[in-house]
Amino acid sequence: MIDLDYEEVVKRIVEKTGKPREEVEGLIDEKIKELNGLVSKNGAAHILANELGIVMVNPSGKISVSNIVPGMRNVEVTGRVVRKYEAREFSTEKRSGRIGSFLLGDNTGIIRVVLWDDMVEYLDKIKEGDTIKIVNAYSRKNRDRREIHVTNKARIIIGVEETIEMPSPRRVSLAELNGGEENIEVYATIVQVFEPRFFEVCPQCGKRLKLVEGSFSCPVHGVVEPDYRMVLNTFIDDGTSSLRLVLWEPQILKMLGISRDELLGLKDNPGAVEELRQKLLGRIIRVIGRASRNEAFDRVELIANIVELDPNPPEDWIKPSMDEDSTLKEERFDLGQ
Numbered sequence: 001m002i003d004l005d006y007e008e009v010v011k012r013i014v015e016k017t018g019k020p021r022e023e024v025e026g027l028i029d030e031k032i033k034e035l036n037g038l039v040s041k042n043g044a045a046h047i048l049a050n051e052l053g054i055v056m057v058n059p060s061g062k063i064s065v066s067n068i069v070p071g072m073r074n075v076e077v078t079g080r081v082v083r084k085y086e087a088r089e090f091s092t093e094k095r096s097g098r099i100g101s102f103l104l105g106d107n108t109g110i111i112r113v114v115l116w117d118d119m120v121e122y123l124d125k126i127k128e129g130d131t132i133k134i135v136n137a138y139s140r141k142n143r144d145r146r147e148i149h150v151t152n153k154a155r156i157i158i159g160v161e162e163t164i165e166m167p168s169p170r171r172v173s174l175a176e177l178n179g180g181e182e183n184i185e186v187y188a189t190i191v192q193v194f195e196p197r198f199f200e201v202c203p204q205c206g207k208r209l210k211l212v213e214g215s216f217s218c219p220v221h222g223v224v225e226p227d228y229r230m231v232l233n234t235f236i237d238d239g240t241s242s243l244r245l246v247l248w249e250p251q252i253l254k255m256l257g258i259s260r261d262e263l264l265g266l267k268d269n270p271g272a273v274e275e276l277r278q279k280l281l282g283r284i285i286r287v288i289g290r291a292s293r294n295e296a297f298d299r300v301e302l303i304a305n306i307v308e309l310d311p312n313p314p315e316d317w318i319k320p321s322m323d324e325d326s327t328l329k330e331e332r333f334d335l336g337q
């Protein structure tokens with residue numbers, strides 16, 4: 001539903017509440033301020049309508065990604081699968097099930113799509129680059145990000161004949177990042193490489209394992225032979241600022257062009273880690289991803305979706321000078337994603 005334009009939404013709020021137009025517009029402006037300018041005027045109007053319990057129905061039933069705001073029902077959106085993530089099982093006190101996710105983009109933006117239970121099977125059917133249509137999903141907010149949620153009430157239609165123009169990532173300098181920026185592009189130099197961190201996961205569901213009485217145990221599958229995931233933190237500098245770049249396994253594998261076995265060979269192998277560090281230090285890197293505020297450490301981090309080593313930097317980019325003492329430091333960091 002809901003791709004009504006701003007005028008239409010304001011008109012409906014005025015009709016339904018009986019409030020004067022000026023007051024409604026004032027409330028919309030407040031909403032924009034409250035959300036730190038992260039929503040468009042139209043988006044804020046929709047949020048306000050939603051909060052006032054006013055149902056917005058658009059007969060055409062379609063919405064573009066940038067107009068999706070938390071709290072919408074019957075969301076219908078067409079876009080391209082930008083990136084798929086691995087599914088996992090979960091269990092809470094309330095229930096257990098499966099969850100999977102991917103990023104969906106159209107010419108207005110990119111949004112995370114979360115699949116629940118049986119809908120997770122769609123992850124095997126769709127490929128990155130496919131154009132798909134999602135019908136009857138709902139939207140919500142998860143931390144500072146918008147998400148589309150797909151339960152068995154929703155439908156996914158694969159192979160939609162529609163050309164989707166993707167938005168190019170916005171090029172930014174590191175100094176201008178506050179956290180919360182999506183689809184951004186950064187050119188920088190790798191100035192520090194931290195010790196890769198390996199952690200134990202369940203080979204069946206990918207969930208983090210806990211050490212229980214000397215055995216690795218999955219909350220769902222019990223004691224299992226652990227599989228490993230790796231995360232590599234680096235520091236990058238673009239001359240305006242430096243910040244932490246978090247690289248997860250898929251990004252590392254693509255960036256280095258190595259196999260998973262080779263990557264796992266770094267575990268408990270200081271020589272190979274030092275080789276990797278030497279290989280990466282001082283290299284120019286192009287990163288497309290998002291900036292996130294790590295509340296625990298009160299800092300902004302860059303989370304990579306796509307990384308490229310030795311790209312052709314844009315003409316206006318100046319390589320920053322390397323810090324002389326960029327040494328490898330052991331460091332603890334949280335693995336929360």
Ligand SMILES: [Zn+2]
Nearest residue numbers: 202205218221
């Ligand atoms: Zn498991």
